[in-house]
Amino acid sequence: MRLLPVAPSIVLLALFMVGPVVWAFYVSFTNTALTGRAARAPQWVGLDNYVDLFTDRAFPLSLLLTFVFVLGSAVIGQNLIGLGLAILMTRANRVVRAVVGTALVAAWVLPEIVAAFAAYAYFADDGTLNQLLAAIGIAGPNWLFDFPMLAVILANVWRGTAFSMLVYEAALNDVPPEITEAAIVDGAGGAKRLWWVTLPMIRSSIATNLMLITLQTLAVFTLIWVMTKGGPGMASSTLPVFAYQEAFKFQQIGYGSAIAVVMIVVGAIFSVGYIRMLRPERDT
Amino acid sequence: MNLASPRRAAASLARNLALVLIGLCFVVPLAWLVLASIDTSPSQRTEVPEGFTLANYQAVLTFDGTLLPLWNSTLLSTGTAIVTVLVAVLAAYPLSRYQSRFNKPYLYAILFGTCLPITAIMVPVYSLFVRLGYLDNLAAVTFFMAATSLPMAIWMMKNFMDSVPVSLEEAAWVDGASAMGTLRRIVVPLMRPGIAVVFIFVFIQAWGNFFVPFILLLSPAKQPAAVSIYSFFGQYGTVAYGELAAFSLLYSLPVIALYVLVSRGIGGSFALQGAVKG
Numbered sequence: 001m002r003l004l005p006v007a008p009s010i011v012l013l014a015l016f017m018v019g020p021v022v023w024a025f026y027v028s029f030t031n032t033a034l035t036g037r038a039a040r041a042p043q044w045v046g047l048d049n050y051v052d053l054f055t056d057r058a059f060p061l062s063l064l065l066t067f068v069f070v071l072g073s074a075v076i077g078q079n080l081i082g083l084g085l086a087i088l089m090t091r092a093n094r095v096v097r098a099v100v101g102t103a104l105v106a107a108w109v110l111p112e113i114v115a116a117f118a119a120y121a122y123f124a125d126d127g128t129l130n131q132l133l134a135a136i137g138i139a140g141p142n143w144l145f146d147f148p149m150l151a152v153i154l155a156n157v158w159r160g161t162a163f164s165m166l167v168y169e170a171a172l173n174d175v176p177p178e179i180t181e182a183a184i185v186d187g188a189g190g191a192k193r194l195w196w197v198t199l200p201m202i203r204s205s206i207a208t209n210l211m212l213i214t215l216q217t218l219a220v221f222t223l224i225w226v227m228t229k230g231g232p233g234m235a236s237s238t239l240p241v242f243a244y245q246e247a248f249k250f251q252q253i254g255y256g257s258a259i260a261v262v263m264i265v266v267g268a269i270f271s272v273g274y275i276r277m278l279r280p281e282r283d284t
Numbered sequence: 285m286n287l288a289s290p291r292r293a294a295a296s297l298a299r300n301l302a303l304v305l306i307g308l309c310f311v312v313p314l315a316w317l318v319l320a321s322i323d324t325s326p327s328q329r330t331e332v333p334e335g336f337t338l339a340n341y342q343a344v345l346t347f348d349g350t351l352l353p354l355w356n357s358t359l360l361s362t363g364t365a366i367v368t369v370l371v372a373v374l375a376a377y378p379l380s381r382y383q384s385r386f387n388k389p390y391l392y393a394i395l396f397g398t399c400l401p402i403t404a405i406m407v408p409v410y411s412l413f414v415r416l417g418y419l420d421n422l423a424a425v426t427f428f429m430a431a432t433s434l435p436m437a438i439w440m441m442k443n444f445m446d447s448v449p450v451s452l453e454e455a456a457w458v459d460g461a462s463a464m465g466t467l468r469r470i471v472v473p474l475m476r477p478g479i480a481v482v483f484i485f486v487f488i489q490a491w492g493n494f495f496v497p498f499i500l501l502l503s504p505a506k507q508p509a510a511v512s513i514y515s516f517f518g519q520y521g522t523v524a525y526g527e528l529a530a531f532s533l534l535y536s537l538p539v540i541a542l543y544v545l546v547s548r549g550i551g552g553s554f555a556l557q558g559a560v561k562g
Contacts, residue, residue, distance in 0.1 A: 111535065
């Protein structure tokens with residue numbers, strides 16, 4: 001009885017979160033389509049969709065692109081730049097910190113679709129980046145067409161770095177100054193201090209942040225969709241874009257669901273790692 | 285401190301310069317939005333406007349163009365935030381106050397839910413909505429969006445509630461108040477800042493959500509600004525950049541205002557702590 005207030009949340013979560021996940025597994029074993037006979041009476045096709053996935057050239061490519069996107073824009077880009085910025089920020093002039101902090105956070109606060117428009121205009125053939133390059137005498141390429149992955153990775157770094165920076169700033173502020181001072185007294189230089197003292201102290205923040213931004217980046221759809229529509233061809237179709245195209249453009253819901261299942265499983269693996277770090281029983 | 289040694293002063297100058305440079309790189313794409321929206325002849329380039337005009341704003345400020353989509357966004361986001369906060373407060377209370385065998389597995393499930401990439405489940409959600417006849421149904425989409433933000437909201441809410449001392453409630457229980465009565469009269473008023481943070485957090489996410497309404501809401505009259513702004517972008521062969529930028533800024537303003545409110549008023553790191561650190 002005392003648990004009754006939890007009931008509404010269980011109903012909502014069961015219907016709209018657990019339901020779709022179970023449904024995805026089920027549909028991925030059928031040939032469900034949006035139109036035609038397969039839409040009215042979908043048939044059980046067993047592992048066909050998965051066999052197709054792994055024999056299709058498009059899927060391994062999409063998996064690889066997703067990996068490159070997550071590694072490039074989250075693990076390397078947002079994470080390292082965010083850490084670097086946080087370290088610079090803690091020792092910067094107060095005015096600089098306030099102004100630059102606002103500039104960085106602005107890109108993160110904007111709705112994703114607006115950020116995507118801004119990034120599109122920036123990387124467009126006739127856009128700001130090429131305008132800047134032209135100013136120093138370089139004829140820039142058509143970024144969105146010739147280097148679509150680089151463009152979306154940079155755009156995602158631009159949009160997401162502020163989050164990592166905020167997490168690391170908070171973590172760095174929690175490092176007791178006595179410890180850093182002790183290291184200085186012992187004669188440790190800046191780089192050594194960072195590597196042997198500061199980074200180990202904020203280890204858990206780094207792990208949490210990495211896990212969170214990996215999961216977020218794995219799910220990015222809008223940014224890529226607005227900038228390149230996954231193209232040219234398949235050249236920037238990460239898993240969310242690929243699943244969308246298969247399901248809605250080519251109307252293969254069953255096949256799209258199989259891709260969804262792969263994404264859910266990849267997400268689940270990361271989630272387990274993340275949950276092990278947070279462990280709810282520790283704070284009860 | 286900078287006077288102490290010239291080497292240190294130089295290092296500090298370099299640090300600040302580096303920050304300013306990075307800040308500039310980050311601000312350029314945003315500057316385009318602002319400049320193009322007031323330019324008489326906007327393009328994809330970032331340039332000083334040839335002439336200042338508010339014509340772009342005037343052009344987009346029509347009922348069908350922006351006002352209806354923004355109203356739809358308001359309905360969708362407010363509805364999502366209200367449902368989420370109500371359900372999350374109810375769910376967080378027993379999780380925070382009673383020990384039970386059920387707590388641990390439920391909290392694990394909640395944490396797992398916060399990690400689930402929503403884009404991954406949109407294909408099955410679409411086919412589920414088709415089956416249930418919920419497609420293009422604003423209420424159903426609101427409840428779906430509430431469900432997707434629930435795990436994070438419950439998690440934050442429980443952490444906020446844990447920091448409300450239980451002794452006040454014990455006094456009320458002794459006086460014969462029911463659990464729901466103490467929740468409503470004692471706990472909720474005490475954790476008002478926490479509730480506000482969760483509300484705004486969910487509202488901002490729903491306001492910015494493009495993918496979910498893009499898939500589930502089909503008729504233009506029901507679509508929120510995030511989707512109609514996209515059709516604005518895709519519809520015409522040559523994009524009207526000035527109007528696109530003007531619409532984008534109008535659409536972003538509420539979110540920016542709410543973010544400033546949270547980070548200034550209620551405490552940014554406090555909000556982040558509830559969400560990130562557990």
